[in-house]
Structures are given as structure tokens and as C-alpha cells.
Amino acid sequence: MSKATKLWRSLLSMAGTAILLVFAAGPALAEPDPTGAPVTTFTITLGDEKGASNEVITCEGRAYKPNYSGSAVVATGAITKCSPRQPQTCRTETDLMRYYPGPGTFEVLAAGSVNYGCPPPSRSSTATFRDCQPSDVNWSYMSRTWVTVSDGASQKTGYADSSLLNVKCA
Numbered sequence: 001m002s003k004a005t006k007l008w009r010s011l012l013s014m015a016g017t018a019i020l021l022v023f024a025a026g027p028a029l030a031e032p033d034p035t036g037a038p039v040t041t042f043t044i045t046l047g048d049e050k051g052a053s054n055e056v057i058t059c060e061g062r063a064y065k066p067n068y069s070g071s072a073v074v075a076t077g078a079i080t081k082c083s084p085r086q087p088q089t090c091r092t093e094t095d096l097m098r099y100y101p102g103p104g105t106f107e108v109l110a111a112g113s114v115n116y117g118c119p120p121p122s123r124s125s126t127a128t129f130r131d132c133q134p135s136d137v138n139w140s141y142m143s144r145t146w147v148t149v150s151d152g153a154s155q156k157t158g159y160a161d162s163s164l165l166n167v168k169c170a
Helices: 003-013
Strands: 039-046 057-069 072-083 089-100 105-115 123-129 134-151 154-161 165-169
Touching: 039 134, 039 154, 057 089, 057 134, 057 154, 057 165, 072 105, 072 165, 105 134, 123 134
Parallel strands: 072 134, 089 123
Antiparallel strands: 039 057, 057 072, 072 089, 072 123, 089 105, 089 134, 105 123, 134 154, 134 165
């Protein structure tokens, strides 16, 4: 992960506390993507915590199961919709992560492009690990999609992790 991305995420985690962030209880599986892979979704809601004066804007982010083709593993994610209207700004970034059984952690293998557009249409980001070499063991990969939305003084960040892709390639 680049220093700029780490700084961005650090700054976002210190954003104001008068914003409501709603996640469904656990990641939800939505309609499958066009390839048939399951999709993990999450929602970000901007608005007054008391629901009094600010308009509430809800956006949906998605993390798609990585795809393996030839010698490349590709992670894709998107911000797919916001309602009742677009927020002022949106930022979407998808990372490809690989599981390392020794420490028992996922680590970023490839950082994706950043998309600064708001839907509609859906705004996607991809991360690609090229030149994946054949391996005797299965490796687990997942997509992690980060979405940041802001409107006026309200700003929130959330993420979703996809289901796992297990392939004999490292």
C-alpha cells in the first residue's frame, strides 16, 4: 500500500464524529456479478446522528470475488449506487489481498486504481497481480474495496471484503 493511501486512510479515520455510518449486520451477499461470483456489499449512510436536520444519503459499495486467468489475479470493487442523490464526492479503491498462513494475516499484494466518481453509473476500481507463478499449494486471495463518500461536512469511509479465491499460484 502506498504512503499516500496510508495517509489518506489515516486522515479519514480521524474524520468528525457527528456522522452516522451504518453497516448491515455482517457482510451481505447481493445479487451475483455477471460472472456468477458472489458479491459482498456494504452501505455508508451520511447524515445527522439524530436524523433531525440533515438529509440522509446512503451509498452501496461492493467487493467482487477475484478472478484468475492465465497468470493474473484481478480484484474488482465498486460503488454502485447512492440514494436519494449523489454525495458531493466519492472515492473508490480496491486492493488485492493474499492470505499468509504463518502470521495468519491478509496483506495487500496489489493496490488498485483510485476512482473519484460517484454513481450512476457504477464506479469501479481494479487491482491486478501479474505473473502469478504455478505453486504446489493453494493460496487464498480476496478483494477489499474501500469507499469514501462526503457531502458538506459529513464524510465516512467503509470497506467490504469479497469471498475467497483459492488457486495454486503465487
